[in-house]
Amino acid sequence: MSGRKSAAAMPPRRRMAQNYLVIWVDGNIDENNSDCRNTLAQLRAVVSDVNVCTSPKECVQFLNEIDDGKAFIISSGALGQSLVNDIHSLPKVDAIYIFCDNKARHESWAKEWPKIRGVFTSIKPICESLKKVA
Numbered sequence: 001m002s003g004r005k006s007a008a009a010m011p012p013r014r015r016m017a018q019n020y021l022v023i024w025v026d027g028n029i030d031e032n033n034s035d036c037r038n039t040l041a042q043l044r045a046v047v048s049d050v051n052v053c054t055s056p057k058e059c060v061q062f063l064n065e066i067d068d069g070k071a072f073i074i075s076s077g078a079l080g081q082s083l084v085n086d087i088h089s090l091p092k093v094d095a096i097y098i099f100c101d102n103k104a105r106h107e108s109w110a111k112e113w114p115k116i117r118g119v120f121t122s123i124k125p126i127c128e129s130l131k132k133v134a
Helices: 034-044 056-065 077-087 103-110 123-132
Strands: 020-025 050-053 070-075 093-099 116-120
Touching: 020 034, 020 056, 034 050, 034 123, 050 056, 056 070, 056 077, 070 077, 077 093, 077 103, 093 123, 103 116, 116 123
Parallel strands: 020 050, 020 070, 070 093, 093 116
Antiparallel strands: none
């Protein structure tokens, strides 16, 4: 136990962000691929509800079907621009992460959208960011 005092109204920190779900949107997701499985395992270690979509349309449909809670979107750079345009205004979308190999290519347009938390080439900093909301 630490010596820090916390306000009585503050709930204890939880490891899993239960009120949140993650939607990973990438046209190249192959759950038989070891890299994809590893990425999903890292995400599920932080957020229990991780969903995979392979198109922006599928992601929008999924978002329209959920009733409550907040969604974190992890999008490939290739699908990101059109997807962000479609979902940025939705209140249930809390944050968007662009996950791609070419950071420089996507940073300029990503800066224009307040909900985008950044462009990442590794899943680890995305997981670290998700832990902070837990």
